[in-house]
Amino acid sequence: MSNFDFLKDRFASILAEARRAEGYAIGDPRTSGFYARRALELAVEWMYEYDTALREPYQRDLSARLHEPTFAHLVPPVVRAKMQIIRKRGNEAVHRATPYGEAHSVPVVRELFHVMFWLATQYAATPESRPAAGRVFDATRIPRPQPGAAAKTRAELQALSEQIAAQDAALDAAQADNAALTAEIEAARIEIAAAKQAAATLVDTHDYNEAETRDEFIDLLLGEAGWPLDQPRDREFEVSGMPNNSPGGVGFVDYVLWGADGLPLAVVEAKRTRKDPHAGQQQAKLYANALERQYGQRPLIYYTNGYEHWLWDDTLYPPRAVRGFATRDELALAVQRRTSRVPLAGIPINEAIVERSYQQRAIRRVGEVFEQQQRRALLVMATGSGKTRTVIALADLLMRAGWVKRVLFLADRVALVNQATSAFKTHLPDASPVNLVTEKGVDGRVMISTYPTMMGLINEVDGGVRRFGPNYFDLIVIDEAHRSVYAKYGAIFEYFDAHIVGLTATPKDQVDHNTYSLFGLEDGVPTDSYDLDDAIADGYLVPPVGKAVATSFVRQGIRYDDLTDDEKEQWDLLEWVDGDVPDEVDAAAVNQWLFNADTVDKVLQVLMTEGRRVNGGDLLGKTIVFAKSQRHARFIIERFDANYPHYAGHLARLITHQVNYAQSLIDDFSTSAKFPQIAVSVDMLDTGIDVPDVVNLVFFKEVHSKTKFWQMVGRGTRLRPDLYGPGDDKRDFVIFDVCQNIEYFNQQLPPDRSTRTASLTERLVTSRVELMRAIDSGENTDLELVALRELLAARLQG
Numbered sequence: 001m002s003n004f005d006f007l008k009d010r011f012a013s014i015l016a017e018a019r020r021a022e023g024y025a026i027g028d029p030r031t032s033g034f035y036a037r038r039a040l041e042l043a044v045e046w047m048y049e050y051d052t053a054l055r056e057p058y059q060r061d062l063s064a065r066l067h068e069p070t071f072a073h074l075v076p077p078v079v080r081a082k083m084q085i086i087r088k089r090g091n092e093a094v095h096r097a098t099p100y101g102e103a104h105s106v107p108v109v110r111e112l113f114h115v116m117f118w119l120a121t122q123y124a125a126t127p128e129s130r131p132a133a134g135r136v137f138d139a140t141r142i143p144r145p146q147p148g149a150a151a152k153t154r155a156e157l158q159a160l161s162e163q164i165a166a167q168d169a170a171l172d173a174a175q176a177d178n179a180a181l182t183a184e185i186e187a188a189r190i191e192i193a194a195a196k197q198a199a200a201t202l203v204d205t206h207d208y209n210e211a212e213t214r215d216e217f218i219d220l221l222l223g224e225a226g227w228p229l230d231q232p233r234d235r236e237f238e239v240s241g242m243p244n245n246s247p248g249g250v251g252f253v254d255y256v257l258w259g260a261d262g263l264p265l266a267v268v269e270a271k272r273t274r275k276d277p278h279a280g281q282q283q284a285k286l287y288a289n290a291l292e293r294q295y296g297q298r299p300l301i302y303y304t305n306g307y308e309h310w311l312w313d314d315t316l317y318p319p320r321a322v323r324g325f326a327t328r329d330e331l332a333l334a335v336q337r338r339t340s341r342v343p344l345a346g347i348p349i350n351e352a353i354v355e356r357s358y359q360q361r362a363i364r365r366v367g368e369v370f371e372q373q374q375r376r377a378l379l380v381m382a383t384g385s386g387k388t389r390t391v392i393a394l395a396d397l398l399m400r401a402g403w404v405k406r407v408l409f410l411a412d413r414v415a416l417v418n419q420a421t422s423a424f425k426t427h428l429p430d431a432s433p434v435n436l437v438t439e440k441g442v443d444g445r446v447m448i449s450t451y452p453t454m455m456g457l458i459n460e461v462d463g464g465v466r467r468f469g470p471n472y473f474d475l476i477v478i479d480e481a482h483r484s485v486y487a488k489y490g491a492i493f494e495y496f497d498a499h500i501v502g503l504t505a506t507p508k509d510q511v512d513h514n515t516y517s518l519f520g521l522e523d524g525v526p527t528d529s530y531d532l533d534d535a536i537a538d539g540y541l542v543p544p545v546g547k548a549v550a551t552s553f554v555r556q557g558i559r560y561d562d563l564t565d566d567e568k569e570q571w572d573l574l575e576w577v578d579g580d581v582p583d584e585v586d587a588a589a590v591n592q593w594l595f596n597a598d599t600v601d602k603v604l605q606v607l608m609t610e611g612r613r614v615n616g617g618d619l620l621g622k623t624i625v626f627a628k629s630q631r632h633a634r635f636i637i638e639r640f641d642a643n644y645p646h647y648a649g650h651l652a653r654l655i656t657h658q659v660n661y662a663q664s665l666i667d668d669f670s671t672s673a674k675f676p677q678i679a680v681s682v683d684m685l686d687t688g689i690d691v692p693d694v695v696n697l698v699f700f701k702e703v704h705s706k707t708k709f710w711q712m713v714g715r716g717t718r719l720r721p722d723l724y725g726p727g728d729d730k731r732d733f734v735i736f737d738v739c740q741n742i743e744y745f746n747q748q749l750p751p752d753r754s755t756r757t758a759s760l761t762e763r764l765v766t767s768r769v770e771l772m773r774a775i776d777s778g779e780n781t782d783l784e785l786v787a788l789r790e791l792l793a794a795r796l797q798g
Contacts (some may be wrong), residue, residue, distance in 0.1 A: 001112050003141050004167045006120050022109050027145025029105035030093040030150045036105075037062075037090025037110045038164070040083055043119050047071075048187065050123075050192045058488035059452065062087055063459050066617040068490040078208050079118045081217050081307040088220055093432040096464055106139065107216060113137040114208050121206070122199050123192055133205055185352070211272060214306030218255075218270055221309075222464045227257060234258070237544050239290035240433045252355065253287045257331060264291045264299040267333035270306065277305040278319075285314065300326075300334060311497065313338075319371055323495045326471035333405065334471075341402035344371055350779040353393040354425045356540070359386055362528040363394045366501060369527055370403070376500045378519040380483065380529035383505040383714020385688070388420055391501060392427045395446065399431070404474040404499070407431070409448045410492070413480040413687055420479065421448045448476060449475075453488040458495055470497045478502045480687070482515055482707040505710045507531050510745075512706075514565065532710075541717040544697075544747035547736045549606050549708045553597060561746055594632055594700075600639040603700065603738055607678075608644070610752075612695035612734055614724060620651070621695035621723075622669065624715055625680040628701035630658055633680045636700065640678070652678035655685060687711045692718035698736040702744075709745055 002022055007015035017039035024032035041062050047553065048054050054071055065071060066083055075083070089108045093100050101107040117131050124130040152160075222229060229235065235255055255268035269284035271277055280303040292298040301312040311326075314321040314340050326334065344367035349360050366377045381387045392407070398404035409424070411417050417437050424446050425434035432444035437453050449457070460467045473496055478485060481502030486493070493500060500782040502519060504511060508529040516523050535541040593599055612621040627633035633654055640652040653676040655665045662684065668674040670691045679685055686708060694716050703709045716733030723730040734752050735742070742749055 001141055003109075003137055004116055005229055006129075006135070007116055010125055010131040011043070011046070011116075011120065014039055014046065014119075016114070017042060018112060020110060021105075022141070023143050023596045025105045025109045025142050026102055027143075028151040029102055030100050030157060032105040033090045033093030033100065033108055034152075034157050034161070036108045037093075038085050039112060040086045040090070040115065043116065044071075044083070047119075050189050051196065052189055052193065058455070064455065066492075069490075074270045076118070077307045078210050078213060079115055081213050082115050082208075084621060085111050085213070085217055085220060086115065088224075091459070091461065092464065094154060094161055094765070095461065097154065098464055106142065107212070110137045110209070110533065111140070111213065111216070114206075114213075117206055118204075118208075121202075121204065123195055124199060125191075125195055127198075130199075136207065137209075160695065210306070214270060214272070214304075217305060217306050218268070220322045222255070222257075222268075223464060224461065225469050226327045226465045227325070229255070231258075239287055239294065241290050241293060242286055251283075251287060251290065253291075255302075256291070257325075257328070259328060259332055259335075263295050263297045265335060266300040266302055266326070266343050268302040268304065268325070269303055272305060275305055277303050277308045277310055280304075281310070281312070281319065284312075288314075296465065297335065300331060317375075320375075320497070322470055322497045324466075324470040326497075327465075327469055328387075330469070330471040337402060344368075344397065344401050344403070347397055347401045348476065350396050353396060354386065354389050356386065358530045358534070358538075359390045359393065362390055362530070363397060365528040366394055367397070370398075370499060374497075374520065376502070376519045377527040378504070378511075378515070378521055380500045380504055380506070380508045380511065380526045380531065382530060382532040382535045382541060382717065383711060384717040385530055385535050387503045387505070388423045391426060391503065392424055394501065395431070395475060395477075396428055398475060399445070405445065406473045407446045407477065407478045408454070408473040408496070408498070409446065409479065410451055410454060411448070412451060412485070414450060415684070416479060416690065417448050417450055419690075422515060424448065451485065451492065454492055458492070468496075472496070473498045476500045480504055480707060480711065481519075482506070482512070482705075482706075484705070486514070486518055504707065505532075505714055506707050507710070510706055510710075512565075514723070525544075532713075535717070540719070542639065542719060542730055542732050544713055544716060544735050544749055545732050545752040546742055547606075547610060547734050547752045549603055549736050551602060551738060584588055594628055595635055597639060600636055601643060603698065603736070604640055604643060607696065607698060607736060610734075611736075614693075615746065616725075620677050621693055622693040623678045623696035623698065624685050624694060625652075625678060625698040625700055626686065626703075626712060627680055627682050628680055630656055632701070633682050636680050640680075650675040651679060652676055655679045655681045657682070657684055689715065690718060691715070692720035692730070693723065694718070695723070695730060696736065697733065698738065699741050700738045702739045703741045706745055709741060 003017050004015055004018040004022065007018065010764060019036050020033050021036035023033075024035065044062060044065050048056060048065060050062075051074070053074055055068065057068040066080065066087065072080065086108055089104055092098075092104070104184075114137070117135070120129075120131050150170070219229060227234075233256065237253045237256045239251050240249055240254060242249045253267050254270045256264055257266040257268065259265045267284055267287045269287065271279040271280040281301075283304045288299050288301050298315060299315060301319075302322075303312070309324065310319045311322045311324050313334060345364070349363055351360075354360060354363070362379050362381070366379070369377045379387070379390070381390065395404065399407075409417075409420050411420060414437055417435060421433055423433040424431065428446065431444040431446040433448060434442045434444035434769050436447050436449035436457065441716060454468075457468055458466075476493070476496060476498045478493075478500065481504050487541045489561050496725075502515070504515070508526050508531060511524075513523055516526075519527075521527070524561045525630055532541060532543075536543045607623065607625075608620060611623060614621045625633075627636055633656055637652055637654050641647075641649055644651065653665055653669075655662055655669065659665065665676070665679075666685075666689060669676055669679045670689070670693075672693050697712065697716050699712070703712065713735065716735070720730035722728065735749065737743075
């Protein structure tokens with residue numbers, strides 16, 4: 001008999017893996033850990049497949065799914081803690097070279113039993129198929145190994161893991177378009193919802209061994225922070241001077257984390273999992289008092305119930321929730337900062353990095369917020385006003401003042417990461433900036449990353465210790481902070497215990513309520529703001545003007561502000577995916593219109609005749625066409641080449657994520673003297689490109705994210721002196737709004753009232769025609785003909 005036989009009715013495939021975990025627990029502990037994690041993975045995958053209350057996270061791996069808010073709401077904390085133990089121990093079994101024995105595998109199988117008990121109870125098909133109440137884990141059912149059985153090596157387990165992952169991917173692909181399977185799943189979801197509803201009426205009396213789970217999970221988290229807990233004084237450390245209810249004034253600290261100098265760095269008070277962790281706050285403080293009296297150094301305070309953890313440095317900050325524990329060096333630095341960090345107001349800002357008054361004002365206001373013990377700040381700064389340089393100067397100030405050691409800069413695109421890395425290397429080279437997307441395993445004081453890359457690195461463990469623990473970074477900068485970033489990657493900001501500065505180009509009165517609330521701010525009142533209107537008035541940016549394009553396009557009769565929060569979040573999430581936006585988001589009629597040759601030809605004709613021109617009017621100025629998809633962008637290029645073949649395919653080029661050597665095209669587009677003049681792109685040029693020569697923007701797709709709309713507008717705002725000739729600077733740029741985005745976002749742009757004058761070439765052609773007509777008519781004297789010829793020659797030379 002197996003401990004997991006109750007799974008056989010509904011969860012046969014999970015039962016097979018759970019039995020393997022059980023069967024290997026004594027003879028082959030690493031393989032047992034591998035299969036325990038595999039059983040958990042299948043169970044969680046099943047839940048996301050059939051339980052409609054769950055929403056898939058940004059990516060479909062086990063860690064992301066366990067942290068997803070709807071999952072956290074559904075699964076009891078003690079069960080989630082067990083799941084995390086199984087996941088982490090399973091990772092150790094495959095990837096960690098240190099010993100992994102029965103002391104690891106048997107507790108993991110026990111935790112797996114409790115998780116599966118909850119699963120089978122929650123989703124039982126019938127009351128009879130639920131596990132019997134009072135059932136307990138029976139260690140005697142774990143099989144003893146057969147004589148001579150060989151344990152799998154780590155390399156074999158890694159290969160097995162890769163093989164299973166490939167099989168899962170192939171199965172997902174095969175099932176994606178299986179209509180019969182889809183119908184079967186829908187029917188099962190209805191049945192499972194009913195079973196779940198019936199289970200909700202039951203009182204769960206199962207003993208989940210919460211105390212064991214709490215201790216195991218706390219030890220695991222401390223181990224990941226590098227605390228071996230191998231000395232007697234690490235646990236149950238005796239202190240004196242406790243108040244009246246302690247016999248003889250003696251108390252025992254659950255954990256003391258000691259510094260290399262033998263002084264206490266932190267205390268950890270662990271309460272039962274069913275208790276609010278705050279119940280241990282005062283007790284932990286009294287322990288800290290006792291240790292301070294004895295050693296002359298006040299430790300930081302942790303209190304926890306095993307799955308909720310709170311950190312309290314009561315000399316500086318109120319308590320705050322954290323996801324784990326700091327390392328010895330990080331705690332020592334926190335203790336040192338109590339006396340070593342200096343007031344920010346007295347530290348000069350490096351004007352070699354930022355010289356503009358509004359940039360320095362933003363830095364000072366963030367400093368004021370941080371000195372008021374607030375840990376989050378939001379800066380609203382128009383695209384092109386120097387957001388990145390502002391936060392570089394802020395990081396420099398905080399480092400010199402002793403507030404910050406390491407900085408994490410996060411962006412949603414690789415292009416933005418590359419751009420920010422270059423800026424940090426230019427303005428703050430001593431911080432050894434590292435691009436985590438391309439530089440694997442490299443350390444520096446400033447690290448720049450995309451959100452998905454950092455989500456993967458959070459779980460990276462080296463020698464049993466997390467590479468990036470919760471306290472690794474002191475400052476996190478979010479480039480373009482908005483709701484979809486938190487919806488998809490909120491686990492990053494929940495995991496790291498750091499000061500956070502958010503940046504956004506969205507005007508302050510249009511930043512959504514959720515973003516303000518995430519930073520603890522009143523709606524419409526960011527920490528500091530410098531909007532596009534401010535930058536234009538001060539002469540730092542140029543304004544947009546609108547050019548209506550008369551087409552048959554009809555957008556849905558609703559504005560962005562009229563959408564519900566859920567609808568806004570869905571669109572924001574969709575719009576921030578790299579690459580093509582799926583065609584399915586549009587009605588078939590809209591797709592047909594976008595791919596209509598007459599439609600595209602008309603838009604291109606308006607652009608070519610009414611767009612801003614350079615080189616004396618002979619050449620269309622730099623232009624970005626925002627297309628809807630890769631296929632749409634390619635169709636636009638095909639129609640352009642068909643209508644304007646004399647440019648031989650050079651004037652307009654496709655620049656998307658799917659184009660090889662796209663960066664070389666971007667470099668050419670960024671150079672005034674080089675073609676292309678028109679860049680047709682999908683998402684790639686919406687952000688992360690600064691080309692001051694851009695004077696025309698064509699919005700040839702529906703934009704649904706307000707944040708993205710303003711980023712796209714920002715592609716044209718840069719100043720460009722002498723663009724049209726000596727002393728003739730860029731004064732504005734034109735937005736050709738094909739799909740009614742300006743109306744959708746309720747914006748008022750001044751119309752383009754400029755009239756196009758004939759180009760130099762056109763004027764010369766006209767002069768030549770006039771001259772030839774005069775010669776042919778014979779009405780002019782020889783002297784007049786000479787004068788006309790001289791005039792023509794002068795124009796040709798000029």
